[in-house]
Amino acid sequence: MEQGSSTAGLGFPEGAWIKADRAGGNGGPAPNEYRLEADVLVIGGGIAGCFAAIKASEQGARVILVDKGYAGKSGQTPYARNFMAFNPAWGHNLDDWMAYINKTSEYVNNRYWTEITIRESYARYLDLVAWGVRFQTGEDGQPIRHPVPPGITDALRFDETSGGDYAQILRKQVLRSGVRVLDRIMIAELLKQDGAVVGAVGFPLDRYDLYVFIAKATILCVGACGFKPAAYPPIVQLTCDGEAMAYRAGAEILGKEFVDTHSTRMDTPVGIPNMLGRGRNVPEHLKVLMGPGRGKPETNAEGNPIPDRPAGASLYTYTYLEREFEAHAGRAPIYTPTPEGKKEVVGGACLGMSLRKADGLWPADTHCASSLPGLYAAGDALGNMQNGAVYALAGSAIAGGAVTGTIAGVAAARQALRMGKLAVGEREIARAKQAVHAPASRSGGFSPRWVTQLLQNTMMPYFVSYIKRADRLQAALSLVMFMQQHLVPRLFARDAHELRLAHETRNMVLSAEMRLRSALFRTESRGNHYREDYPRRDDPNWLAWVKIREEQGEMRLIKVPIPTEWWPDLSIPYEQRYPFRFPGE
């Protein structure tokens, strides 16, 4: 197969081992230190973080929002197209929506969160409209509803051609709310005291300074987990920083076995259609780079169409494993029709990412609390399993971010406003600062870019991350554990930019371990988790979630049964419970 064009930028020559530029090592960073106090610290400035900050501020809390990029431009939020809005006045019926999602989720959605997301989506839509975000409207002035899938649910679409970039409007609203926004600061370590999270420590991307945030409540809104895949720009900065920080602090994580399967085009790898430039002035040469998009039906190497899912299953083909099944049967490459003829499709565009809202912090309640006091999560950082094992509800990812951001912001503010003054011990602050700067304090070590590339090369083959089998998962886990134990402790950063890369690499390696262990643990197939050696759903044993936490330095996996009242009727034949058959069943 012809190799596609570069997007990762990893071909620049750089050795595995790098060292300080001058004799005597890096000299160790001698940073300026800034200490800031807040009632609520929001980490991440996508839609969940913006909503969390605004809503917490409206409660009367002093709020700081800190973002590794630039709030309003970072993460997946600016790329969103659909916004799910449930409104009975439009003829929407909650029971119908729930029945649809329960089935397409393959019965492992968290029904509390599915219902909350659906019910509260319209109120969040009204918030956005009030703040100046515009949606596509018809001649009657009413929002245009796009049925996806037809006849079941529908979604609204942002109108960025007339209203500007909606994420930028969100940022303006955050600032109008009195929230203090700090951009281009990476948070790398949570602060803990008496078992509770009491803030975090981070550093700016362009110098070795340290920022110590003391906060009565902290909300992680850091988005999804990826391995910096070459072809999906929205997640290039989403390297599992939140889950990793939280896990190291003792929080529980779930949902790592359900993979996202976005693909892209080999000839125009940036060409995920319409992902860039909505509302912006896109030059003609960039349009060429983005490509003319994708069409249906996709065909395999034998020229046969890849079938849609059967009736009763989600129509969202891009969240399924069909292309990987074709490849595994020897029928790759896959092609998509375009106005320029058929073009090759390639998978792995979202490598490292879970199905939306699947992985993240374990929700301890329905107020976005994590298993650690003082720590909340919202958006993709919250593992609320609103879509279960398959993403099937158009626009629910972004609507879910708004809904959970709101809930987390209000809950965190209320908690913070009940608390007295917070004093954090200097010993804990010193520990966190040391952990944050450790990669820059060595005189030499492994290049974060090199370790990242090793990780990508280990996890990328489709038969590791998508078509899974115990022996291959175990082999990949051995490699990842080698990185975990022997390379990550010796990562080296020559400047603050590389300090960011070092922490991202450390977090991605941990995420890979979680992903592989969860995949090994779930000995069945379901939705976007396919085990070649266990190709059937195993309802009696696996109507359950997989939760992860650290115990005595080891990663422990725990099976959490789903409430029996959420189970499907097991007297219904398997084939009717699950319209889709996995290969090998």
Place this chain on the structure above:
Amino acid sequence: MAIEGIDTARCNGCGACVLSCPADVIRMDKDAKKTVVRYPQDCVVCCWCIAECEQDAIVLTPIRTAPLFTAWG
């Protein structure tokens, strides 16, 4: 393809590309009051900088620097 440089004749130093880059590839040269490509090896070709630059000052190179990752081969 990856970012190659900034056309300094066109760049007006507004810094929009610096703020839009998710990979922290571009930085502001405070002395020259122009932006500069500081970490080209970390470019992911998301093209935000190009979309944001009103001066059309971002230069992409056609050089292929690394193979695209493939989920199947």
